[in-house]
Amino acid sequence: MTRSRAFLVLFLLAMLAAIGALVHAARPDAGPDHWEKAAVPPGATLAQLLPHADPKAGEQLFKRCAACHSIRENGPNLNGPNLYGVMGSQVGRNSARFAYTAALQAVSARWDAARMDAWLKGPRALVPGTSMVFPGVPSPTERADLIAYLLTQGGH
Helix, strand or coil: CCHHHHHHHHHHHHHHHHHHHHHHHCCCCCCCCHHHHCCCCCCCCHHHHHHHCCHHHHHHHHHHHHHCCCCCCCCCCCCCCCCCCCCCCECCCCCCCCCCCHHHHCCCCECCHHHHHHHHHCHHHHCCCCCCCCCCCCCHHHHHHHHHHHHCCCCC
């Protein structure tokens, strides 16, 4: 293995470790959990969760995403695209200044709640070939909160 390839591998491993640390550190502060008060059955669908989702909790959860994404009108792209107005926009085209992968550009659909839920659950499972390294949000309630927040951020 060449020195530059070894450096690249070490760099990528360090980036993955940093992302993991950011995800862990960005967990919302402890406090009353609005989901404990919600009357949703175990294994609830996204449609059952969204009426109880809290955009403020989603905003706190978005801090995990802020390592790579901005979310303000005319905001900059970071390692990932600016997500302002992503809900309702066409997949792979929300930010005209971002270089989306061919895999994302090939998706002929719009970001709705169900598609965003699947993306947040596992980006590479939904769109094989995406460059997004985030492993996903396993919690359905956290995904619902994130979607509720995204819906407040300039949807189309």
